[in-house]
Structure formats: structure tokens, C-alpha cells
Amino acid sequence: MSTSGLRGRPAASGRAAADRSARADRSRTFPPLPPRSGARGLFAESWWGSAWLDALETTALDSARLARGRTYARDGHVDTINVTPGRIIATVRGSRPRPYSAEIRLRTLSDQEWETLLGAIAADPGRLAALLAKKLPSALAEGDVRLLPGPGDLVPRCSCPDHGRPCKHAAALCFQVARLLDTDPFVLLLMRGRGERELLDELSRRNATHTARESRTGSPGPEAPATGGPTAAAPPAPRGVPARDALADRLRPPLPPPPPLPDHPGRPPALPDADGLPFDPAALEFLAADAAARAHACVSAARTPAPGGERAPLRGPFPELPPWDDAIRLAATAHPTAGLTAATRALFRDLAAATGRTATDVARSVAAWRQGGPEGLALLDTTWNPPAGDFDRARSALIAADLPALRPRHNHLTDPERGIQLRFGHDHRWYPYESEPGAEDWWPTGPADPDPVGALTTLLAR
Template sequence: MSPHRPGPARRVPLHDDHRRSFPQLAPAQHADGRFAATWWGNAWVEALEDTALDPARLARGRAYASTGHVDAITVTPGRVVAYVHGSRPRPYRAEIRLRVLGDDDWERFLDAAAARPDHIAALLDKDVPHALAAAVDLLPGPGDLIPDCSCPDHGYPCKHTAALCYQAARLLDEDPFVLFLMRGRGEQEILAALSHRNATRAAAETTAAPPRMPTVPARDALARTSAPGARPLMDGPALPPPLPAPDRPGRPPVYPEDPEAPDPLALELLATEAAARAHAFLVTGHDPVASLTPWQDAVRLAAAHPGSGLTASTRALYRDLAAALDRTPADLARAVAAWRQGGPAGLAVLEEAWDPPAGPFDRARPALIAADFPHFRPWRNRLSTRSLQLRYGRDGLWYGYESDPDREDWWPRGFPDADPVGALAALLGR
């Protein structure tokens, strides 16, 4: 008998980020007859309904969707496919096609998402901001969805593709990354691109050349007399003053994945924590952590990590920190933006509305009007337009905030300034 020879190693299939299959959805619809609860899910349905030629076929499609006639749904770039059971024993293959976005469109979308932490936080929280969807033609319009079915009905759409469209809207409700896949990019591909943009921005912030400092050669500072064993000369060159403290603590390197090494995220957090506390001791002489509340400390820890909750490990960090304090990852992301804007004072501005005394606050509106910004409305320590807001902090600084128009979803942006016009200029990038 010949000795046993092992066969070739079995190749583990790689995750296909461009193909997702969803099991058959249970029959369901909302009390108002809609299949979608989100604005983007309803936009998907309306894109097909607005071009439908026969309302009766749409009604049959809604009935099919609500009674479980649609089997498992497969989504790939530009296509949504499922088998739909009709009046015959054999199901029909229904398909909806739509245009995938080009590379230039995706670059605009990713740039818009990476430019604002609230957009990133919304995506991670399975939400799609209106402004982000408007950056490109992300949502289909009338005529953008092309139905096709193996049934003999030539209606546009037939009841089978209409049923598939209604059930697909429920998938979009649960996970907007399904919509992105329909438009050509998978979830991991998008998150990797956003993470790369964040890393590039962080690297640009930390690689600026430091200013030249006065120095003394070590051989001159440690010069000795020619006699053996003599002590160093005391009248040598004067040593330069100590180096000034850096503006901010340094960021640790990215630790490689290694099965034998500790968790890279834990190492990075420890290094970041050590750098931040050492910098505080160097500059102020006291530990800034001792007086923080658990929520403030959680925000500080998340803000110290440059990943912004994009990678799997930092998403887990945001989720765990938020859950431990009965908050959502979006709450934590907003608080992190405030902390990065102004530290504990910035977080207090985010979370506290108060009545400031007369003085700088009362002079702010005339200053803004003089600078051609007349439309700010006052409320307590805040001045607001439909999409811009300035908040006056107890530290005497103005903090900029931004929201999509009329949504009251304010996110910190820009840098605090003692002058409201200066804070507004930082908010607008001027």
C-alpha cells in the first residue's frame, strides 16, 4: 500500500464585498401601507412608482410583497435579483437594474463623507444624511430603475418586479450600505477608503517640519581640560533653553497585526493615553483625568484614537464605550467632535444650554450683521440660522456648529474663537 499523501490545501473563499444575499423577508408593511420607513427607502420605491404605467400592477406587487411571494434577494452592483412566486407553480426571475456610479462620483461622495464627522457617524449608525446623498446622484429618480422579469407580462413594471422593489426597500431601511452596493461599492471598500482618507489627513497633521531650534554641539558642552581626570570646564558655552512643550501630544505608530502580540487597538490606546497624560503633566503639572466623569473620560479615550470609528476595531471601541454609558455610537461620535474642537469646555458647550450675562453675547449679533451675516436668531447661549450655529461657552469663546438645513442636527465644526465673526469664518473655512 502506498503511503498516504495529503491532498492540496482547501482554499477558503474570500469574502465577496460586491455580492450580498438576503434570506426571504417575513411578510410585513407599515400601518400606512408603506414598505419603507426611511426617506431613502421611500425614495427607492417612489422612483419605480413614478414611472409605473399601470397602478393595478403596482397594487398586485404590493400584495405579493406583503404576503411573502418574494424569495431570497441577491444584490450586486447595478442589479437586484430574486425569484417571485406568481400564479404558476414555477417562480419567475425578477430583476431591477440601475446605473452604477463612476469613479469620479465615488471620489466626490467619499470626500464629502470624510469632510464631516457627522456624516461618518450617521453612516455607521445606518443613516444617510440628505446632504451626503445629494453629493452625487446616489438615490434613483424616475426612470432610473429598469425592471425585467421572466414572466410573459410586459407591463412596466410587472407585479413581480414591483413586489421585488417593495421588498428591496425594506433592505435599504435596515442597511443603507445595500444602496451603496447597488451603486457599485461594497461596505468594506467604502469604509477602507474613508479610513485611508482619515489616515492621510492625520499623517499630514503630524509630519509638518518642526521649527529649527538653537543647539550647542555636545563636544563643546562636555569639553574638558587637557589634564587627565580633570573636571569639565565651567565657563563653556551656555546651553540653550529647554525645548518648548509641543502643541499637542504625539500619536503612536500603527501596530501591525500579529497573532502572538497583544491587541493592536489596546496597545495604541495605551500609548495614546500615556502620551496625552505625559503632555498634560509637562504643560500644566497636573493630571487632567482625575476630575473627569465616566462619560467625559469615555469621550476623551475615543477622541484620542485617530480611527474615528471607521475600522472594525474602532467601531467596536465606539460601540462598547457608548453602550457602557447607555449612549449610542452617534452620541459618542458627536461628543468626540466637540472634544476635539475644545476639550472639556467644547463638550460642555455641546451638552449645556445656558443664559449668558449681558456683554459679549449681546454684542455678537451687531458684529455679525456688520460682517454681512444678519440672519442669526438668538436662543439662550446660541445664535442660529437654518444650517449654521454659534454657541457661546462659559470660557468666553464662540464655538461653530453646522447642520443640514432645518434638521436641528448640530455638529461641532471649526475652531473656537473669542470673536464670533472669527468663529464663523473658521466654520465656513475662510
Template sequence: MRTDPDAPFASTWWGDAWIAALEESALDPARLARGRAYARAGHVDTITVEPGRIVAYVHGSRPRPYRAELRMRTLTPEDWDRFLDAAAADPGHLVSLLARDMPHALAATADRTGARLLPGRGDLISSCTCPDRGHPCKHAAALTYQTARILDADPFALLLLRGGEERHILDELSHRNARAATQDAPRAPGGPESPAADPPPLPGVLAREALASDNRPPLPPPLPPPARPGEAPLLPSAPGAPDPAALEFLATDTAARAHAHLTKGTPPYADPDPWRDAIRLAASHPGLSGRRTFSRRFAELAHAVGHTPTALSRAAAAWRQGDEEGLAVLESAWDPPAGPFDRARGALAAAGLPRMTIDRNRLTDPTGTCQLRYGRDGYWYPYRSEPGRADWWPDGPPDVDPVGTLTGLLAT
């Protein structure tokens, strides 16, 4: 989620109040500062808000993003009853809410009823797959700051986080308002024994009349495909139910396939090779891949196609580096034409970089830890290994400039 780096995180009362609650409860101001920098740099992917939690992938210093999560207690049914009764009793609140607006005075009303909406000290619990155990870590802090922008656009997201579905809340407010109006309405002439008047007929056409004819209007034209695949829903865990992370993975892949089919007009990924399909699947879901530690789900995917988790992880990293060409650079060496290859060696020498040894399309530095591989697409692919192991892994995006690619590799 990239935003204007100079824009404030919040421009409404609800967004400002959310940030104030975060900064009052944080234990480490330095992590908040790093979280603000991450959020401004666009490191936070699409945010999902559901009852009791907010989740997003946040990109850090490693190629794989981290899964950051914020949890907050949902309100009980009794809390909601008190809150909705108080909101319906205030004409200003009622009119605003039914118009899908949340006045900031509603926060004080919620506090008076004991159904607090904004998080207090200790209410917002953060977690992240990164090794930092700070409260919050910089990735969770970045997610929290970006959530303020969601509340700017739709404060009802805060009610959802507290466990209140927007449609249900509006329906309950409408029922409470209608009940109050009925109780306050004047009695009809003739006293309580007078029969109630029949309600006016609702507008429309009876179903039996609409279906009596075989003539059907034409279907509307299909909507244009979206700019990018949709996000997979975040499913709750339940005893006996499938693993929600595995379902999220499959839904993400299905959305990518459907979007490619809509935009390109042909079935995507028609290659029947199970190994290549497993590579693409592993590369499409960053939560599956590792380098030395692997989830059970990832190991099962590797074993299903007859490879080790390490081999699948390496191949997935190459696919993320350059799709089909990135995988080809990993799997096979070739003899490039002398012209561009020799010019690249001359450019490296002119830049004062270490003299590289040559092996077909590969240039390796004297320490045996950095390597450039020349692809058939004219790009240089950076690789890294631990000293003395020749265990080469893709390391960063490819570039047409070998000097910039090697300089970045040596710097890290």
C-alpha cells in the first residue's frame, strides 16, 4: 500500500484517535519511528480487517514479507445492546449512523456505556512472524499506522474490528428507531379497539406474474476485469476445519489464475509439468518459502513432486526473481555471445570491482560468495553463497547493469 510520503497518516478525528491510542500504549518509541518509516515507504500490503483482528503482509529487509497481525477484544452482545440503545436514543447519532457517518462524539457515548470502541492501554495486541519481540515490532507498527488511513476512509471498520457487521448495526438501529416511533405514535380514533388499517401494497411485480412468460430480458454486459487479482479472505481457525492458511494459499492462486484468464483470454499456466507448477505455487505465496526452515505445508508440497524442500525453496526464489527466465538461469548454464559478456567484464574492471572468474554465463568473485549470472533476456541475475560451500541462492532483482548489480550484492 503506497501513499504520499509527505501526507499525514490521518486526516479525520477517528484516524487521529487511533494513532493517539497506539502511541500512548507503545513501549518503544524507536520502533514506532521505524514503523512510520516503513508505512510511508509503502511496505504494507493489502490490509484485511475482520472481527477481532487486522492482518497484512509487511515487507522488511528480507525478500520474504512478514505477516503482521493486530488483535483487539470484540464487544459482547450485551455491550452491543447498550451501545446501540444509547446511539438510537440520540437523534444526532442515529441520523449520522444511518447515513453511514460516524460522529466523533460517538466514542464518548460508547465509553459511557462501557462498550469502548477505540483501544485503550493494553487493548491492542500485536504479533508478527519476524524475530523481533518488541511491542509492537516495526512491522506491526507500520500496519497500525496504515490502519489509521483505513479509518479515515471508513470509520465503520472500527466497528467491524470490535465485532459489529455494518449491515447488522444499521438494521438494529433501524429496528430500534421504528420501535420507538411506533410507541410514540398517537392512537387512532376509536381507541385501542379500533382495527389497524391495512398497510399499503409494496411496489413491484408478483413473482408468479414475472415468471408466467418465457420472454426474458437480455443479461447485462459483463463488468471489465479488475486491474489486479483479488485478495484471498482471511479465514478463522475452527476444530476439524481445513487449515485456513492452506485455503488462503489456494484461493490466492485461484484468483491469480482467474485474473490471467480474464485479461489474457487463454488458460494461464497450462504447462502440465508438476515440478514447475509447484515452483510457481510456492513462489506465489511468500508465507510458504524459507531457506533453512520450512513449514509442514511447504515440505508436503515439495515431497508431492519428488523434490526436497530446499530445492523447491531455491527454485521458488528464482521464479520470484525473474519468472521463467529466472528459473532457467538457476537450472542451466549456457554460452553467451562474446560482445555483451566482454563489455560487462570491462565495465566491472573499469569500476574497480574485484576480478571475476568465468564459467560459461557466470562470473564469480574471488571470495566465492557473490556471483552474477547472465540470462538470455540480457539481464544479470545476482546470486550469493556462504564461503566455501558453492551453495548458490538468488539474491535480489536482476538488472541490465552488471556494475550496479554487483555493487548492490557486495554492499549487502
């Protein structure tokens, strides 16, 4: 059998692997940044973060929208941020229950511009050292290839009905991106088209090529004397660590403690559209989000001491759910904060068709799961009669707090004229619901609260 047709495959396979690695490196997802309570004055701390905001503020048509966006960012209304070449997206929670999808677009650099920029970094080791220290040298940012955006370079978009440029949601996203740039200027380089790992690999390759060229030609490096005879140049200093030293037995320090468990599982990166791909990106994101939720639950269980001081065994978060409950769990996990976007509508339609329900049933059930997990979903369609105790004392507590008196029935406290309701769960928490006044179309609203006064106060403030 001839092997001539196989000779090119290893190289092709290597290129394919490199392409996959580059694509993965060109998408970064950042969890929601914490609120900046009481923060005033300059929003960005670095000069390049301030320059980013200057590009936004110099082209904004309404300073009031900017101020509102700054407040949204400071108060933590911007959820998970995804950065890819030329595009930044995030959901931003406004005054309505469902968040909006905000987006900022920025032109990526051409191949020639990247060649010029990489040459400028490789020519000055100090610039690379500054980048590795998470600082952006001004000579690099404002050199022949301009990295920072100028007036009009940032193109905001948002799913909200406000056509301002930018609206407050897109402005809030811009302010939060400035905070990301403060801590990591490689985010700016990713916006311009290339990821951190591929940039460092390319700079390492250029440095190795330059070193090999010097070794072949015998030309002195930067530290060699500029004058002198054949014996004036010192032999090159050894590089790296000998293998025998690296592999020798020695006392090694203990491993660092594991990082803290985040409050919520991470979100998978945004995938491109399905055109030309051998899989469904929406289905893959769906499964990745579910895997992250299960892993988060397992790690959380492993870190929770049992009554006897032992660690709880690793197990799945909801191992024995009925098919309908598990379908709702998957839907809520795949889109934990998203509103009715095109992706969620398609998902709800598919689940409704597969289970014999309506898309409205699915949406209402997903809201109930987000409100309280299995207990929240159970309270959506079933009632129960609580024993004497917390449920009976709740009405007195509401009246004492000068809140509306609610009519009890089973485990519900209801004011139909106002369209508000509290449902008491088996977990002794109060689940707020709302409906159009006089209608019986109840929807879960807001998180559950162990205190009926807190739950009703939050519901009335909406």
C-alpha cells in the first residue's frame, strides 16, 4: 500500500490543532464584577482604562445616559462579559425584570498591523516585560499601530428600545470593560484580534529565531562589548536549568490551597453560528452549562463538612428528578440570567414540543426553578397546608410592619386586587409571585426570602 497520500497528514493535523487552540484563545469570559459601593471620581484606575472611557465619552450624545450607565456599572448591573475579537457582549439588568443584551464592537487589526505591532514588542524587551506585568506601555499603545480606540471607534448596540448612542446599558458595559482593562491589558489585544497565549507563543518564536541567528553568525548580543579583538567577547551565558538539576530529588513545598469556590458556576464561551460546523453550537453550550452546574454542586458538596466532621460524598446535584423537572433544570442552567432572547425562545419551544406543554408553561417553570430550585418548581403547581407556626405568625408580622394584609389560603398569602402573593415553602422560605390585578396568572418574581416582611417589601418595591 502506498503511503504517499499520508505524508502531509501530520503537518495538517498539527495546523488544525493550532487553529483550534487559537480559536479557544480568542474567547474569554469574565464573571460579573463586584459592585463598587461608594466609588466616585475616576472610574478607571489605569491611564489606558481612562483612555478607553475617553473614546466613549467624546462621542456620546447624551451625558445623562453616560451617568446612568456609570451608576449601573458601579451597582453591579452588568452580568458575565464575553470578549472575542472585535466584539464584547454582556447582559445588563435594567429597570425591567428581563435583562437586555448589550454589545460593543471595535475594529480588529489587519495582519500587516499585527506584524508591525509584534515587531515593536520583540524589538524592546521592556515592552514585553510590561505586558507580562499587566501594564500597557504608552509607547506601544500610541505607536505606529494604535491599540486604544479613538473617537467613534466604539460601536455600541443593545436590545433595549432606547436608540441612544450609547444607551445606558451599553455605557454600563463600557465602564465595566474599563475595569477589566485596568487589571489585564491583554483584554485590549484580544479585542483587537489576538489572544494572550498565541501572542506570547509568537513572541517566544521570534525571540528563539533571533537567538539562533545570533548563534550561527556569532554576532554579539546586546550585552557583548561593542569594541575589542577576537578575545574581547565573553562566551554566552548558559540558558535555562540542566535537566539533572530539574529532575533531582529535593524537598518540594506543599501545594497551595485550592482556590475559593465561586458563588455560581461559570458560563461557556459564546460559540459561532452553526453554518459549516459539524455540531449544534446551542446544544453544546447547553450541555457545557449543565456540566459546569453539576461540577459546581459536586465541589460545593465536597467542601461541606458532614456532622461527624467528614466531607460529604461527591454526588450529582439533582440525581433523581422526574423528566419534566430535569428538563426545566437544564433550561434554567443553560440560561441562568437571560431574558426571552431568540435562543431561549427556541429552547422553550423545543422543550414544550417534547413534553406536551406550552412555551409559556416552560418559561413560567424556568422562572420558578431560578427562584428556588426543586422547591420553587414544586410550589408552582401544588399547594399544601402548613402546620401552625411560622405561616400563622406571618400575617401579624406584615401588619406590624405596616404592609398590606394578605388573605390566607393553603400555603398562599394573596392580595388579588394588587396582584401580589407570597407562597410558603417546605423549606420555610417565602416565594414572591405577581399577577395582573384581578387575574389569576401568577408568575414567580424575585428570590425566596426566609422573612415574609422582606419578601413582600421587595415585591412591593418592584
